[in-house]
Amino acid sequence: MGDIAKGVLGGGWSLVVGWVLPSAINLAVLFLAVAPQLRGDLGPLDRLWPASGADTALLLLVGAALLGLVLNALQTLLYRFLEGYVLWPAWAYDHGCRVQRARRQRIRERLAQPDPRLSPIRVGVLHERAERYPHRDEQVGPTRLANAIRRFEEYGHDRFRLDTQVLWNELMAAVPAQTGRAAETSRTNVDFFVALLYGHAGVAVAALAALPVAEDRALLLSATVLLGALVPLWYRSAVVATDEWAAAVRALVNLGRKPLATALGLELPQELAEERRMWQLVTRMSRRPYHPAAEEAFAPYRAAPAEPCALRGPCERGGRNAS
Known part of the structure; x- marks a missing residue:
């Protein structure tokens, strides 16, 4: 039973910490600051308002679990909006890319010509900021979060021509269990701040919408200002939290290439050079329809089949031992 519970908790840890917990925090703020100002103005929904503290806690728990599951299902869309890939007009996307390229260039220039007044700690921080960008200009995205994620999305392809976006499931199945778990759970902190960011923005909008009918407008204005001020902080925290995610993906590529092959x-x-060519062929094989030329292209890299005697010998010995 202990092993079963450990497996369930281990598999759901990312969901609970990354999406359910921030949902509970956001709902708690909504229940404490916004909802009481709307009592009597919600119509039929007033009947659903909990009558006791225990009912409120139960409603908060159920609501957090449901909201966390919904956000987890929508995580790709939530991330892509923050990265600038979804719902961004073309002009905003292009402008964001120019701004990010210029910011990366300024950081590199400061590192190339270091200021003697900068302490080693400050120089280290600049190196961290520089490492949160992809190496190639064409890979630079319109936001800091996009670039912080792109840097490790392109790592396998840049070093070995191994496209982790295409071969992710194969890599996860081939690597050692500990490396795979680290890659799965390393994004939990990023998920937490992303969920907190969206929740704070949603509660702030709800507080603004409730102002015309609220009794304590000062409370709602204070909550709106505070939540709005925290949104950039959570975004910055999400960007910094990608460092652990990047390290896990880097380890996944470095340690997983051989078992994957x-x-x-x-x-x-x-x-x-030959390894890079091999992984490029594997990526193409996964993305494109089969072509007879692949037979000749893969021939130098195909592993020789095991010798029949090597397979038959242990089986025969095993059979004799068993008898």
Whole structure:
């Protein structure tokens, strides 16, 4: 039973911490600051208002769980909006890319010509900021979060031509269990701040909408200002939290290449240039329809089949031992 409980909690840890917990925080703020100002103005919904503290806690728990599940299901859309890939007009996307390229260039210039007045700690912070950008200009996105994520999305392809976006499931199935768990849970902190950001923005909008009928407008204005001021902080925290996520993906690529090649029936070449060519072929094979030319292209990398005697010998010994 202990192992079963550990497995359930381990599998749901990212969901609980990343989406349910911030949903509970946001709903608690909504219940304490906004909802009491609307009592008597909600119509039929007033009948659903909890009559006791225990009922309120139960409603908060159920609401947080449901909202967390919904946000988890919508996480791709939520991330892509913050990254600038969804619902951004073309002019805003292009402007954001120009701003981010200029910001990256300024950081690189400061590192190339260091100011002697900067302490080693400040220089280290600049290096961290520089590392949150992809290396190639064409990979730079319109927001800081987009670039912080793109830097490790392109890591496998930039170093080895191994596209982790295409081969993610294969990598996760081939790597050691500990490395896979680290890659799965490393984004939990980023999820937490993203969910907190959206929730604070939603509660702030609800507080503004409730102002015309609220009894304590000063409370709602204070809540709106405070929540609005925290939104940029949570965004910045999400960007910084991608560092652990990036390290986990880097380890996934570095440690997972060899077992992935073995699982695919391939041998990892000794020369880096040949390895890059092999992974490029694997990526193309996964993305494009099959072409007969792949037979000849993959031939140098296909692992030799095991010798029949090597397979038959242990089986025969095992059979004799068993008898």
